[in-house]
Amino acid sequence: MTTLIKNGTVVSATGRHTAEVLVDGTTISAVLQPGSAAATSAESGAERVIDATGRYVVPGGIDCHTHMELPFGGTFASDTFEIGTRAAAWGGTTTIVDFAVQKTGENVRDSLETWQAKAEGQCAVDYAFHMILGGVDEAALKEMDALVGEGITSFKLFMAYPGVFYSDDGQILRAMQKAADNGALITMHAENGIAIDVLSEQAAARGQTDPVYHGITRPSRMEGEATNRAIQLALVAGAPVYFVHLSASEALERVAEARDAGYNVFAETCPQYLYLNLEDHLGLPGFAGAGYVCSPPLRTKEHTHHKDLWRGLRTNDLAIVATDHCPFCMKDQKELGKDDFRAIPNGIGGVEHRMDLIYQGVVMGELSLERWVETCSTTPARMFGMYPQKGVIAPGSDADIVLYDPSARTEISVDTHHMSMDYSAYEGTTIDGKVDTVMSKGRILIEDGAYHGQKGHGAYLRRGLSTYLQ
Secondary structure, three states: EEEEEEEEEEEEOEEEEEEEEEEOOOEEEEOOOOOHHHHHHHHHOOOEEEEEEEEEEOOOOEEEEEEEOOOOOEOOOOOOOOHHHHHHHHHOOOEEEEEEEEOOOHHHHHHHHHHHHHOOOOOOOOEEEEEEEEOHHHHHHHHHHHHHHHHOOOEEEEOOOOOOOOOHHOOOOOOHHHHHHHEEEEEOOOOOOHHHHHHHHHHOOOOOOOEEEEEEEOOOHHHHHHHHHHHHHHHHHHOOOOEOOOOHHHHHHHHHHHHHOOEEEEEEEEEHHHHHOHHHHOOOOHHHHHHOOOOOOOOOOOOOHHHHHHHHHHHHOOOOOOEEEOOOOOOOOHHHHHOOHHHOOOOOOOOOOOOHHHHHHHHHHOOHHHHHHHHHHHHHHHHHOOOOOOOOOOOOOOOOOOEEEEOEEEOOOOOOOOOOOOOOOOOOOOOOOOOEEEEOOOOEEEEEEEEEOOOOOEEEEEOOOOOOOO
């Protein structure tokens, strides 16, 4: 089927202009000058014409950090791949990169196959995998080479969660050395988990078990320390490193220093660290703050963390906005930790709201329109080996396209979202814009306030190596 999108403003990471976008089947075949002979011919031959007057025409969002069905704390993240990718589509995200999980003592290949089975035939949008290495040994290092050849070109290590995912400095160094050899990208959860466990145990012994202590016992200095340590290990190994869900000024300072020195050090942040805070959310009375338990934790509003993160997005010290989407319901899930914050499943759902929340940053003057597209679509595609198939509106690219209406409004609420959660972390937030139409590989998924997609439309993506390295 051929579709022409006309009268819209096409926005890329480098600019905006009025153009007409011709879609032929699953890909974009042309970007045309309005009024040109080619545009006139395309319109007369198109099977469908979409009038995008007053709307931005942007590449579909790419959320490169999601956790569908993640096992955590005796339960599982509440979004299945079907539900979570459908919610992503509602929010203008047309590709996710989830995490296949190997815990300590498990086999890497078996773990990957488990995650592939969870996702196969279930996804509404295209998907790929990073590989979590919870046990770095000779077998895991050998599998890294094999997986790169199979299109899994990034690996996540943890400096937190001892006994589950934790890697010590020696294991991290060995994995980074392997990545330096095979071209993979190491992604890092940087918190000093050993010290955090001590602080958590001490707080519990004092009877400090409310959700707010999840944040108090994971101080920002512990993220800054771990970030610095991981950077030094990466420099020794000669490998690039990418920090997931960066939340703290101290960590951002270390990333900025390394980048200013010309090193391949990159980082993402998430909407929760831009909009939510320890006092007003994690510190809500009673058990309400459990809905905001995530790791790293929400940071205090009494510091400059939030301001610094927005600045980091402007300066490219923060290259990407992802979500770390890992939803749990309050009932029967977050409630597992009602007597001890250490037992609260860690995670916030947000895959449906990322494009809106970061667009609101444009409205607020924190980012340019082009930077919105760059951080939410183009750079994720480049960083994780999907560009130019994804992340850009250009001939030959997949027809993953979002029409965004800046004159409409979005009210975020548990009553209207499509994630499998019994609360919303952003309840009552108003966005000065709205996802209007969503196309994935030439197929309309969202239009006129209705969902037209189906599970199984999304395909697995074999990714190449990062094209973002300096």
